[in-house]
Amino acid sequence: MQPFLHDACVTLYAPSFAVSRPDGQLRRGVDGFYHSDRRALARLEVAVQGVPLAPVGGGPEGADTARFRSVLRGVAQSTADPAVTLERLRSLAPGELTEAFEIANHGSRPALVRVLITTGTDLAPMDRVKSGDVTTPVPPRVEGRSLVWEEDTLTVTLTASPAPDAISAEGVLRYEVALAPGERWDAELVCRASDTTPQPFTAPAPGTAPWAAPQVRSADRALDAWVTQSHADLQRLLLSDPQAPEDVFLAAGAPWFATLFGRDSLLSARMLLPLGTELAAGTLRTLARRQGTATVASSQEQPGKILHEVRREALTIPHEGVVLPPLYYGTVDATPLWVTVLHDAWRWGLAEEEVAALLPHAESALAWMSDHGDADGDGFLEYIDETGQGLANQGWKDSGDSIRFRDGRQAKAPIALSEVQAYAYEAAIGGAALLRAFGRPGADRWEEWAERLKTRFRERFWVRDARGAYPAIALDGEKRPVDSVTSQFGHLLGTGLLDREESALLAARLGGAELDSGFGLRTYSSRMGGFNPLGYHVGSVWPHDTAIAVHGLTRAGFPEQAGALAAGLVRAADAFDGRLPELFAGWGSEVSARPLPYPASCRPQAWAAASSVQVLSSVLGLTADVPGGTLTVAPRVGERFRPLRAAGLRVAGEPLEISVAADGTTEVRAPGGIRVRRG
Known part of the structure; x- marks a missing residue:
């Protein structure tokens, strides 16, 4: 059973x-x-003995901090107005959670309360938590004013300051708090997690975000807020490659995918x-260091292939029969x-020496497309899981039931996905441009x-229905659309x-109600069987997914449809x-004036946050060709966002406004x- 996360408060500082x-x-x-990928602390619950806590608000303040406030009902009150409040300030750093507590007496009477902080953990692996498996609490060890939990290579220490009046063997901290009118009481808990197992990735040095901070001021303040929040979240999703700490990348998302994913990153x-x-x-560069060099059936590695994901240990999804190697x-x-x-980064101004160093990896990747990606020689990239324990579907829609006929x-x-053929076409054309520009053979091929x-x-993908022609999502194992x-x-x-x-036919489809929910594109038409x-x-x-469509519609010359989808995403944000x-759920605006949550969705997620910049780029109509010395600006999408000013952009390594x-x-x-x- 998948857990419900839609109303959760998530703070993060990857990993x-x-x-x-x-x-x-x-x-x-x-x-x-x-x-x-381990749960260091499973319980941190604050109570005041005999007093109900009434939450009055709170939530994230940026990506790595959150604040929560409650009222202590009936304590020190001389009128109906609340007198005593509890505030919790949570902050995250790599391997460390800090929780600061403040109880304040705003009334005219003294307050005497007993604060109980109940802690505990199971040190469970992430995959067990996600699958909903029942886990067993690990008993703590009391060391002075600290609690310590240990299992295998993981040690978790929770230290309280000031020292509690009592700490039980069950992990309950007790404070007796007496406050005169106007007085405050402060305490702090610091939980540190230490794992002696080598970690695949680490947090980069603070303040090393590898991009400029975008500043957007538009007629639609929701767009501005989306870009600002996304920037904060993306900073905290950054990870560093221990093999070259200067190389950073984005973890896919929290809480389930806080690691390197080839496609997502x-x-x-x-x-x-x-x-x-x-x-x-x-x-x-991080992915190139791990590019496939051999044929390994268990991990599906092949020469030239780029990986799907990296974990500290094998990932098990018991209810689906999936076991993925690290x-x-x-x-x-x-x-x-x-x-x-690589091609697009070159066009935006990545230094020639950096591009040149990666070209051998590009040649290996291109060779994989024809030598291994096209397993049966029909000219299409396709996949099949032959291990029985891997992912049954291996495109971005990688759930087991995602590729369906309209009934x-x-x-x-084996399945050949339509969008993968588009990626392969784009890679071949872009790869040829790189090879020709750097004087390497193979461009014509x-x-x-x-x-x-x-x-x-x-010839093979296009089909028809009552509305006309369109490309099928895939060819199946019998080459049927x-x-x-x-x-x-x-x-x-x-x-x-x-x-x-052909592009016009698809632009019309994307603007229809069967796909457009009013807040973004449904992954699957509402008219299909199994929707x-x-x-x-x-x-x-x-x-x-919708941001990619906005970008594609813009490039293909359909600004009206692109603008409508962009506006829907901004409303959702x-x-x-x-x-x-x-x-989020694919109900349309006819059901709700707001998008409705999907229970187990990661939030934040790297490509959901990065979509804000993709939409901004599409609204501005940006196309860079630094090797050719040009930048195209064609703001034909999204008149609703004008006037608009965007600063903090960069091209050729220099500021762009x-x-x-x-x-x-x-x-x-x-x-x-x-x-x-000017476009």
């Missing part, structure tokens, strides 16, 4: 994070302070290129995406390969795989206080040597 109830209490369930870095190329470079390569799309991100039947592997792929795609209507259309646009007429607004990939809305979740007036008049401050083209 650590905390999940609590909205009132700040940690009461087991999925609550806890987590570090490196690449797409997030690509969306953030208008803020600078350093994140993309660190992500590319280094797992079961993804069909990360490899072409790696090539495309709801599930497709059988990959351009010819891409053109053959385009022809085959048009899997004919459902899905959000994958957006991933094809602007890649070059489609012509103008479920709470289905992980068969009806829910994923912000990054506003409803979630600027911190868009990984996904753009202002768009209400009438569309545009001013650009670009670095010298870059010619600005």
Whole structure:
């Protein structure tokens, strides 16, 4: 059973994070302070003996802090007004949670209360918590004013200051607090988690965000707030590669995916290129160090292949029969995406020497597409899990039931996904441009390969229904088109795989009510068999998915449809206080004036946060070609956001500032040597 997280308060500083109830209490369930895929603290509950606590508000203050306030009902009151308050300030650092408590007497009478802080933990692995398995509490050891829990290589120490009046063997701290009118009482708990097992990744040095801080001021304050909150969250999702600490990348999300994911980290870095190329470079190099070199059936490693995810230890999903090794390569799309991100980073101004150093890895990735990605020689990239314990689906919609025919039947592997063919086409064209620009052989070969792929795609993927022609989501193991209507259309646009007429057909579909919920695109059409607004990939809305469609529509020349989807995402971000979740329910605006949560969604999630910059870039119509000395600015999307000023952008490593007036008049401050083209 999946846990419910939609109303949780999450604070994070990767690789650590905390999940609590909205009132700040940690009461087991999925609550806890987590570090490196283990739950270091499962319970941190504050009570005042004999006194009910009435929460009066609170929540995150940035990404790594949260504040919660409660009233002590009936204590020291001389009128109906509350007199005594409890405030909790939580802050996160890597491997450390600090909880500061303040009780204040605002009344005219003295207060005497007994504060009980109940602590506990199970030191459970993250996969057991996520699956809802019952875990056994680990008894603490009392050492002075500290509690210590130990298991295997993990040690957790919770220290109280000042020392409690009593600490029980069950982990309950007791304070007797006497307050005269106007007095305050303060205490602090610090919980530190230490694991002697080598960690795959660590937190980077503080203040080392590899991008400029975006500053957006627009006619729609919800867009501005979304960008600001996303920037704070993305900073705290950063991780560093121990093999080269200067290389940082984005963990996929909290709480379930606080590690390196090939697809997620690449797409997030690509969306953030208008803020600078350093994140993309660190992500590319971190993945290149782990690029496949051998054929290993258990992990699905192959020469040239880019990995799916890295964990400290094997990941088990018992109810699905999935066991993933710590280094797992079961993804069909990360490899072409790696090539495309390198190409795009070069276009945004990544230094030539850094690009050149990665070209051998690009050549290996391109070779994988034809030598291994196309397993049966039909010219399409496809996948199949032959281990019986890996992911059955290996595109971004990687849940077991995500690839379906329009009547709801599930497709059988091997499966060739439509969007993966678009990624492969884009990688081949971008890879050819890199090889030619750097004087390396093979450019003609990959351009010819891409053109053959385009022809085959048009012949094999396109199907028809009552509304006309469209590409199927996939070809199944018998090469039959899997004919459902899905959000994958957006991933094809602007890649070059489609012509103008084909793109127009998909733009019209994306603007229809069967896919557009009013807050973003449903992953699966509401008219298809098996549609479920709470289905992980068969009806829910994923912000990054819609942002990719906004970008694709913009590149393909359909600003009206792009603007409508962008506005929907901004409305959704506003409803979630600027911190868009990984996904939310696919009910449309006809059901609710607000997007409705998906219970177990990560929040924050890297590519959901990075979507804010992708949408901003699309609204501004940004296209960079630093090697060619040009930057295109074509703000034809989203008139509702004008006037708009965006600062903190970067191109060719230098500051970029753009202002768009209400009438569309545009001013650009670009670095010298870059010619600005107006679209």
